[in-house]
Amino acid sequence: MVRDVTKGLPFDDDSVDYIQASHFLEHLTREDMMFVIEECYRVLAADAQLYIRVPLLDFTSIDHLQVFDAKSFDPLEFPETPDYYQRKFRWKVVGKEIGRDARAGLDYLDIVLRAVKPFA
Numbered sequence: 001m002v003r004d005v006t007k008g009l010p011f012d013d014d015s016v017d018y019i020q021a022s023h024f025l026e027h028l029t030r031e032d033m034m035f036v037i038e039e040c041y042r043v044l045a046a047d048a049q050l051y052i053r054v055p056l057l058d059f060t061s062i063d064h065l066q067v068f069d070a071k072s073f074d075p076l077e078f079p080e081t082p083d084y085y086q087r088k089f090r091w092k093v094v095g096k097e098i099g100r101d102a103r104a105g106l107d108y109l110d111i112v113l114r115a116v117k118p119f120a
Contacts, residue, residue: 006032011043014117019044022053023108026064033066034085037076041089046117049094056098056107070098073111082119090116 003010006028019040025033040050054068055061075081076091095112 005036005039009039009043013042014045016043017045017048018051019049020051022051023055025052026054026058026061026066026068029065034087038087038089041091041115041119044115046115048115050091050113050115052109052111052113054109054111056109058106060106068109070096070109072109073113076113088119090119092116 001010021036021040025036028036037050044050052073054072055064057067057069058064059067073096074093076089077093081087082089091113093111094114095110097110099108099110100106101108
């Protein structure tokens with residue numbers, strides 16, 4: 001399936017058990033990334049997981065629109081974050097790991113978010 005996810009995900013609410021976004025979010029603007037994260041929340045079932053892998057502190061690629069550090073996704077679980085970004089989601093960080101891509105010579109960040117539902 002080929003899809004411009006910045007236009008939305010073609011799935012029903014609460015119908016997906018797992019989503020993987022690997023080396024993808026860094027290519028989006030912050031606004032588009034927050035929309036995609038909100039869309040993932042919408043389609044994920046309660047307690048389902050969103051797995052994210054992004055390069056860590058990679059300033060070397062001209063097509064990366066964002067740079068992430070080890071704490072970049074932590075605010076997604078703060079109670080005030082949905083209001084700040086005007087988004088409807090509630091996440092819990094359930095996994096975080098920093099790894100090394102020996103082939104590319106760069107570090108990456110793995111984050112696992114659990115969808116906390118219902119959104120209140």
